[in-house]
Amino acid sequence: MEVKVTRASKTGTRPKDEDLGFGTVFTDHMFVMDYKEGQGWCDARIEPYGTFSVSPAAMVLHYGQAVFEGLKAYKTESGKVQLFRARDNFARMNRSAKGLCIPGIDVDFVMDALKKLVKIEKDWIPETMGTSLYIRPFMFATDPYLGVRAAHTYRFFIILSPVGSYYAQGLQPVKIWVCEDHVRAVRGGVGEFKTPGNYAASLLAGEKAKEEGYNQVLWLDGIELKYIEEVGAMNIFFVINDELVTPVLNGSILPGITRYSVIDLAKKWGMKVSERKISIDEVLAAHDNGTLKEVFGSGTAAVVSPVGEIRYKDRVINIGDGNPGETCMKFYNALTAIQYGQAEDTEGWIEFVE
Structure with missing residues (x-):
């Protein structure tokens, strides 16, 4: 053809x-x-x-x-x-x-x-x-x-x-709101597919988040409303102690291309990477005991986006000092350097338009 x-x-x-x-x-x-x-x-x-x-x-x-x-x-x-x-x-x-x-x-x-x-x-x-x-x-x-x-x-x-830039404020930490009244997707449905209905399902909660002064919704699983899944336009990562943690793909989470890129780079750099179930309670506990170092999202639109504040029910936790964290910036700089041809593409991710 x-x-x-x-x-x-x-x-x-x-x-x-x-x-x-x-x-x-x-x-x-x-x-x-x-x-x-x-x-x-x-x-x-x-x-x-x-x-x-x-x-x-x-x-x-x-x-x-x-x-x-x-x-x-x-x-x-x-x-x-x-x-x-x-x-x-x-x-x-x-x-x-x-x-x-x-x-x-x-x-x-x-x-x-x-x-x-x-x-x-x-x-x-x-x-x-x-x-x-x-x-x-x-x-x-x-x-x-x-x-x-x-x-x-x-x-x-x-x-x-x-x-x-996807976010008007550029690479500044965003505020995310944990939704407990709505679910975006459940395992066995179409949550892992990039289909318009998944985004329509997120709009009501997204509007509520904006009314409360938050940029994005952090979704919990649709069964127990306990385990973290993803943010509206991004996959999510947590740096707890020396471990990079992201929710395991379970059939209701979009398998992000940038997510794969972050994981691949982290393993190449020798970081401890865990794809596993992580609950919102674990994140709050890590914040309370001082082991939650960074939170950031990943996606095509924003590349990586630092998270500076999370609200869950009546709790608000702040992450970092109001600036993007060291780990987040390391991924941002590495990915954008490859994307803009400033660093060698050792992973075979780039194709030229001749």
Whole structure:
């Protein structure tokens, strides 16, 4: 299958790097392809970015059959454009698709299509440290049918957005609120898949957290409301004594690509790493006895994000001195150095857009 290219007749202008927010500005072109039962994925094309139409009866609007990903392209000081762990993102997308009964994609083909799209849009890639080109692949059911079954037709998109920092305050410690009234996902459901419904399920608690002055929700398990799972947009890590602890993947936690990267680097550096069940009570006890050294989150959007305050019920604990911790900064500096081409990629995480 070849990728047909139709260039936009009118092109936009990338905002200045210092004016970039997150996810509000989009480039001139997008990649699209369709799936038809009996034919497979077909009609691959790069075309001008714009609105599209679907039937009001499209199954995605009624039954939520959709998955998506998030990854980034970076421009190095020498002007090279590189992708960070893009194949891992598309492999995870296929796992999510399988969980939602959506046909998988050919990772090699989609990687080539992505590189072609990014090359066309290379002028949209910001150049300042901390900025990047955010890449959003997504696919969804398009059948006009009001019946509960897996769809027979789908559409796949890749859209691009030049972005600055995910958090307006930059790399400053965030405040997280432990939710005890709502759960995001349970084992055996779709919590481990990157599907829109998981994020819709987090919105009510997220709004309550913001009303209380907190940036994100820290979710507990959906059975006992005891064990920590993840933050709304990040996986979570704790430094307790000399041990790096993160919740074990249990079927209701998204297997983050940056999470894997942090764990891989930590093991390479000789750190003690534990993927295990960790309760909120253990975290509070570690704070009380002085062994809780740092807390930080990891994710594509923010890379790593230090946590400075946790609220659980009527307790508020503060971590650190109001600045990012040493361990958090070590991971941030190592990951961004690889992403921006300032350090050697010894892990095979980088692919260049030629």
